[in-house]
Amino acid sequence: MTELSIYKLNKKESIIFYACVAAAGIGISLLMYKNIFFSVLIIPLAGRIKSFTEDYLADRRRTRYMAEFKDFLFMASTAIGAGRSMKDAIGEAVPSLANIHGESATLVKDLRMAHERMETGMENDVSVLMEMADASGLEDVRDFVLIYSICKKSGASLINALNKAASVIMEKMSIEREIAELVRRKESEGMILLIMPILIILFLNLFAPDYIAPLYETLAGRLIMTITVISTIGVYMLIRRITDVVI
DSSP, X not given: OOOTTOOOOOHHHHHHHHHHHHHHHHHHHHHHHSOGGGGGGGHHHHHHHXXXXXXXXXXXXXXXXXXXXXXXXXXXXXXXXXXXXXXXXXXXXXXXXXXXXXXXXXXXXXXXXXHHHHHTSOOOHHHHHHHHHHHHTOHHHHHHHXXXXXXXXXXXXXXXXXXXXXXXXXXXXXXXXXXXXXXXXXXXXXXXXXXXXXXXXXXXXXXXXHHXXXXXXXXXXXXXXXXXXHHHHHHHHHHHHHHHHXX
């Protein structure tokens, strides 16, 4: 089962990542110092940038997982309403989910594995689903498995429970989408603050090179450039921290 809280770049992704970091380091070094050797300064930051990238990709994967899980709930409730067991409902839902979200979708892979364990390994469906919920780390998935377990033991209406769970998740996703939109605006403002000094310096290099020349030719100028880079990154990281607290 996939642990959604952890995302590690694979070999191909790592190559692309380090290539982009190297290109960014060289570009900033040439723009800010007109010297390629200053690009080595980005090396100590590569680990931090990689961790930030993996956290961002993990958040995106969790968001997609919840959208996939919402669709699964509706499919499962329909199948169970027709008299299918949970194992059969999962087996019928997997192809439909794959058509909607693709074979590479995380939930499709997890449900396919869960169905094989129930079908071939004859494992208890509640135990398998609980393991999947624990691996996901998502409260809504855990609640769904808990509801299913209670309904199965008590004989309560599983169809009503699944429909109610799907409705609650949809309302929650709608609220989270609104919050995410507000956060995205603040992140865009932070990105503008990050890019603006670079654009100004690039503009001056193109149209007024003599005006900006002292920043490259004197020790004080290089110090000012360094302070500009550090302060710009610091402001962006502060905005990121604020938006993380909001989320």
